[in-house]
Amino acid sequence: MEAASLPAALELTAGGGAGLSAEKRAVLGTSLLLLQRDYRFERVWFWGRIQGVRGAYYIAEGLGPDRAAPRSRLYSLNCMEWSLLPPATKEMVAQAEQLKGRFQGDPSFEYKYSEVDAEDAERPIEDGKEPMIKEEARLVATIEQIDRAVGIIPRGAFVKTPLGPVHENRNFEGLSLTEAKKLSSYFHFTEPVNLKNKTLLEKADLDPSTDFLDSLEHDIPQGSWTVQLEKGGTVVVLRSLLWLGLTFYHIPMTKQYGYVYFGTGEKNLDLPFML
Amino acid sequence: MYQSYALGLDLYQTQEQSAYQTYAVGQDPYQAYERGHGPYQPHEPGYGLYQPGYSPHDDQIPDPKSRMLAIQNAKAYLLKSSTTSGLNLYDHLANMLTKILDEQPTNAVDMIENISKDVKWAQFQKKMDTLRDEHEILPTFEAAEKRKALFLKANGEGDEELEEEIGETRLPNVMETAFYFEQAGIGLSKDESYHIFLALKKLVSVQPIQTCRFWGKILGLEMNYIIAEVQYHEEEEEEETEEEEVTKEGGTGMDEVEDEDEEKEKEDEPPKSTYKPPPIIPKEENGTGANKYVYFVCNEPGKPWVKLPPVTPAQIFCARKIKKFFTGRLDAPVVSFPPFPGNEANYLRAQIARISAGTHISPTGFYQFAEEEGDEEEEGEGGRDTCEENPYFQPLSVAEMVDSLSTWVHHTQSILKQGRCVWLNPFQKSEEEEEEEEEEGEEEKPEEPDELQQEIGPPLLTPLSEDEGIQNIPAWTAQPSTNLIPQYAVAILQSNRWPGAYAFASGRKFENIYFGWGHKYSPENHAPALPPPAQAEYPSGPEITETRDPTLEEELAFKAAREEALAEAEEEEDEEDAVEDDEEEEEDD
Numbered sequence: 001m002e003a004a005s006l007p008a009a010l011e012l013t014a015g016g017g018a019g020l021s022a023e024k025r026a027v028l029g030t031s032l033l034l035l036q037r038d039y040r041f042e043r044v045w046f047w048g049r050i051q052g053v054r055g056a057y058y059i060a061e062g063l064g065p066d067r068a069a070p071r072s073r074l075y076s077l078n079c080m081e082w083s084l085l086p087p088a089t090k091e092m093v094a095q096a097e098q099l100k101g102r103f104q105g106d107p108s109f110e111y112k113y114s115e116v117d118a119e120d121a122e123r124p125i126e127d128g129k130e131p132m133i134k135e136e137a138r139l140v141a142t143i144e145q146i147d148r149a150v151g152i153i154p155r156g157a158f159v160k161t162p163l164g165p166v167h168e169n170r171n172f173e174g175l176s177l178t179e180a181k182k183l184s185s186y187f188h189f190t191e192p193v194n195l196k197n198k199t200l201l202e203k204a205d206l207d208p209s210t211d212f213l214d215s216l217e218h219d220i221p222q223g224s225w226t227v228q229l230e231k232g233g234t235v236v237v238l239r240s241l242l243w244l245g246l247t248f249y250h251i252p253m254t255k256q257y258g259y260v261y262f263g264t265g266e267k268n269l270d271l272p273f274m275l
Numbered sequence: 276m277y278q279s280y281a282l283g284l285d286l287y288q289t290q291e292q293s294a295y296q297t298y299a300v301g302q303d304p305y306q307a308y309e310r311g312h313g314p315y316q317p318h319e320p321g322y323g324l325y326q327p328g329y330s331p332h333d334d335q336i337p338d339p340k341s342r343m344l345a346i347q348n349a350k351a352y353l354l355k356s357s358t359t360s361g362l363n364l365y366d367h368l369a370n371m372l373t374k375i376l377d378e379q380p381t382n383a384v385d386m387i388e389n390i391s392k393d394v395k396w397a398q399f400q401k402k403m404d405t406l407r408d409e410h411e412i413l414p415t416f417e418a419a420e421k422r423k424a425l426f427l428k429a430n431g432e433g434d435e436e437l438e439e440e441i442g443e444t445r446l447p448n449v450m451e452t453a454f455y456f457e458q459a460g461i462g463l464s465k466d467e468s469y470h471i472f473l474a475l476k477k478l479v480s481v482q483p484i485q486t487c488r489f490w491g492k493i494l495g496l497e498m499n500y501i502i503a504e505v506q507y508h509e510e511e512e513e514e515e516t517e518e519e520e521v522t523k524e525g526g527t528g529m530d531e532v533e534d535e536d537e538e539k540e541k542e543d544e545p546p547k548s549t550y551k552p553p554p555i556i557p558k559e560e561n562g563t564g565a566n567k568y569v570y571f572v573c574n575e576p577g578k579p580w581v582k583l584p585p586v587t588p589a590q591i592f593c594a595r596k597i598k599k600f601f602t603g604r605l606d607a608p609v610v611s612f613p614p615f616p617g618n619e620a621n622y623l624r625a626q627i628a629r630i631s632a633g634t635h636i637s638p639t640g641f642y643q644f645a646e647e648e649g650d651e652e653e654e655g656e657g658g659r660d661t662c663e664e665n666p667y668f669q670p671l672s673v674a675e676m677v678d679s680l681s682t683w684v685h686h687t688q689s690i691l692k693q694g695r696c697v698w699l700n701p702f703q704k705s706e707e708e709e710e711e712e713e714e715e716g717e718e719e720k721p722e723e724p725d726e727l728q729q730e731i732g733p734p735l736l737t738p739l740s741e742d743e744g745i746q747n748i749p750a751w752t753a754q755p756s757t758n759l760i761p762q763y764a765v766a767i768l769q770s771n772r773w774p775g776a777y778a779f780a781s782g783r784k785f786e787n788i789y790f791g792w793g794h795k796y797s798p799e800n801h802a803p804a805l806p807p808p809a810q811a812e813y814p815s816g817p818e819i820t821e822t823r824d825p826t827l828e829e830e831l832a833f834k835a836a837r838e839e840a841l842a843e844a845e846e847e848e849d850e851e852d853a854v855e856d857d858e859e860e861e862e863d864d
Contacts, residue, residue, distance in 0.1 A: 011464040011465075011466070012464070014462065014463050014464040014467070015463065015464075015467070015494075015499070016494060016790060016791075017461060017462060017463060017491075017492060017775065017790020017791065018460070018461065018790070019457075019460050019461070019462065019464075020460045021457060021458050021459055021460040021756065021757070022457065022458075023458075023756075023757050023759065024460060051769075053748050053749070053752055053771065054752070078758075100798050100799075101746060101748070101798045102748055102771070102798075170380075170386065171386065171389045171393075177413065177415075223496075226494075226495075226496045226497070228497070228498065228499070229414075229415075231466065231467070232415060232418035232419050232421075232422055232575075233413070233414050233415035233418045233419075234415055239494065241496075241600065244792060264774060269800050270598055270800055270801040273598055273599075273801050273803055274598050274599050274600045274794075274801075275599075275600060
């Protein structure tokens with residue numbers, strides 16, 4: 001969610017019971033502005049909070065002129081001092097996927113993970129070291145996974161210019177009430193995967209300036225999003241069931257939207273059994 | 276005027292082809308092509324020489340008449356109406372430019388296509404139709420109506436009645452609780468909390484309730500549940516149990532009549548199976564154990580409250596094995612394996628019971644056991660099941676509450692494996708049942724299984740330090756709400772076994788609440804119960820052997836062989852008869 005609209009947005013996403021205390025809100029209001037100044041971001045998003053066993057990580061993202069470019073991610077333990085996280089690499093994500101259990105809350109905590117591959121077991125351990133991952137790397141990988149899997153925006157909110165960069169669409173007036181209840185009106189705000197698999201007929205209806213991302217319609221498994229109208233039908237709230245804790249809100253016919261993650265940072269692998 | 280369009284010409288020729296090429300009046304239309312042919316293009320040297328005002332032949336003023344004619348031709352072209360839409364370009368451009376000049380957007384040239392589309396779209400709004408749009412009644416208006424009803428005072432409430440009621444029923448101060456939880460960032464928005472407050476007030480005024488508490492909110496797929504924990508006045512509970520007994524007796528009467536009919540047909544029926552299902556463990560009485568409180572749910576404040584049925588041990592047993600999302604509709608079926616005995620209302624009630632038993636905590640000393648004499652002997656089988664408030668409670672400081680977990684205790688009974696809070700031996704027959712068996716005689720003696728071990732759980736008021744963690748994670752995480760202002764901090768506990776369960780304590784005040792999806796945490800993936808293995812077949816022995824059915828050829832062959840045998844037998848008889856006749860004939864001869 002935009003740092004500028006943080007208080008209002010927190011009210012709208014509080015339906016799940018998770019939010020920020022008044023103290024944290026006050027601190028974030030100032031520290032996110034300072035972040036914008038120091039790192040020269042054009043936009044700062046408060047991404048959310050990952051709850052560890054002993055502490056919590058507060059995450060912020062900064063966007064440059066091209067909104068679809070890889071975002072800089074920062075974390076903080078107290079919302080005041082922010083540290084930049086390294087960009088996520090494929091190895092980090094692959095290693096972090098093998099880890100299970102909660103985050104500890106200490107960024108220098110090291111996880112020992114055992115590789116399941118038979119090849120590595122046969123290979124004699126030369127150095128005598130067991131593979132370790134730091135919690136910071138796990139954090140980076142988790143945020144990347146969550147953004148890639150369930151970071152969403154309404155259709156038409158961003159527009160792609162012919163030269164490539166993506167900007168906010170100043171003509172976006174919000175989705176209508178009927179559109180807002182459909183999953184096809186929301187896109188994953190990440191590199192599209194399924195777009196080229198669409199048939200020619202479908203592609204003919206697309207508008208290349210606004211429909212350049214994957215929509216939520218074909219997410220696997222089907223039903224991994226809940227769409228609800230809250231506050232007497234004035235706010236549309238989407239909650240992800242794959243990453244429990246991700247909440248997206250949008251007020252139809254207005255420009256207000258955003259998503260935030262308040263959770264433990266664990267993927268819900270039991271989802272197919274639970275539906 | 277020529278200079279301005281000369282500059283404009285540059286811009287148009289270097290940018291991408293846009294849909295609208297505005298023709299500057301007087302300009303030669305063919306010059307609007309980008310990178311056109313001919314010598315006088317922007318990239319050619321000598322370009323500026325052709326422009327009016329710069330060319331060497333410019334001292335001559337172009338003929339005004341031909342210029343006016345060119346202007347009129349251009350304007351007539353622009354005024355030509357389109358055959359498909361009936362609009363003309365001149366009016367459209369005029370409207371568009373008016374709109375732009377009125378609104379003055381920044382970087383209008385980047386949005387020009389959208390502005391043009393908007394202007395065209397605005398055409399649709401001013402239809403002079405005899406049909407008038409029906410005023411749309413959005414569903415949001417209906418929802419607002421329902422919530423408005425919350426804010427109205429009920430009719431006929433006199434001031435005197437109000438005072439009496441406020442003294443007796445204890446409506447919880449939801450806003451105060453919400454304030455404390457908000458110190459930790461937990462809780463719903465203030466709007467929603469207030470709506471829930473009013474909805475609880477309505478519940479309390481409708482039902483005869485002694486104590487009431489906002490238990491929490493469980494999220495669902497289509498709708499969410501708001502749950503209130505309630506205790507009735509004692510008189511109301513007795514009435515309810517009487518109703519249930521009446522229905523039971525009516526049921527048994529029916530069964531007896533059916534049995535008589537069946538006995539007559541016993542002779543023809545196949546042998547009955549000797550399978551005895553495991554005994555059904557009876558549920559706990561209302562007001563004790565897992566059914567100590569009654570729960571009401573509603574989907575949204577403003578909707579009517581629905582009472583949840585009491586929970587049975589079989590439901591708790593099954594709920595421990597399945598993990599399903601709630602849909603938000605109480606009558607939805609729960610499709611699972613092992614099959615859940617009930618619908619979503621029962622599953623919800625079972626989960627609420629489990630969460631309450633596992634996560635309802637209070638500071639040590641707030642509750643104490645009621646002191647009664649002579650109870651020590653009877654305590655052999657189970658611990659005490661009730662506790663009451665301690666009038667001499669001394670609250671500990673927040674730092675102490677956060678540092679050690681032994682300053683908190685559970686004040687609800689934990690649920691045993693059996694599904695009850697107080698263990699019951701299902702094979703222990705009551706006196707009535709034993710008498711019935713003696714009367715019926717010993718037709719079929721059921722095999723007596725081994726006696727079950729009595730299950731004992733942790734006693735009431737166990738401190739949290741005895742709670743087991745999961746792997747290397749402690750069961751609870753304790754934090755003060757703020758590190759910056761410790762003197763006004765609130766001690767907050769979050770459960771790691773039931774993510775979403777929170778508790779706070781500050782001085783004499785404490786409260787528990789739940790916001791979540793209603794499932795227990797398990798670091799391992801959920802492994803559903805496997806179906807039971809296929810049962811073994813009846814072993815083949817001398818008395819029963821299984822053989823294959825004969826095929827058609829075998830049957831025909833068998834039939835043919837039998838007919839042959841019959842035919843031979845007949846021939847033999849005929850021959851014998853014939854021989855006898857012959858013999859007779861011979862004799863006669």
